[in-house]
Amino acid sequence: MSKPKSYTTATGRVLPDDDLDAIAEELEHADYDVEELKTRRRGRPLLGSAPAEVVPVRLDPELKSAVDARAEAEHLTTSEIIRKALRRYLDVA
Secondary structure, rough: OOOOOOOEOOOOEEEEEHHHHHHHHHHHHHOOOOOHHHHHOOOOOOOOOOOOOOOOOOOHHHHHHHHHHHHHHOOOOHHHHHHHHHHHHHHOO
């Protein structure tokens, strides 16, 4: 005889049967628009006309510190600062 399947959260906590029953109960009585849920995009939003590509770049410690300081000062991510700088340098919208 096989062991019953267990379910875990994203953090690895095993969900007891009581939690699973509560989730099932909530779903049975919830008013979800299934068609709307199916059409939702998953993942990160597009940055341009197509999925973005990761481009690894090496930065010397001083440049990295300057980028990090600017990002913190402008309440942006390091990636946003680098994209902003590249767009200005390359004169691309």
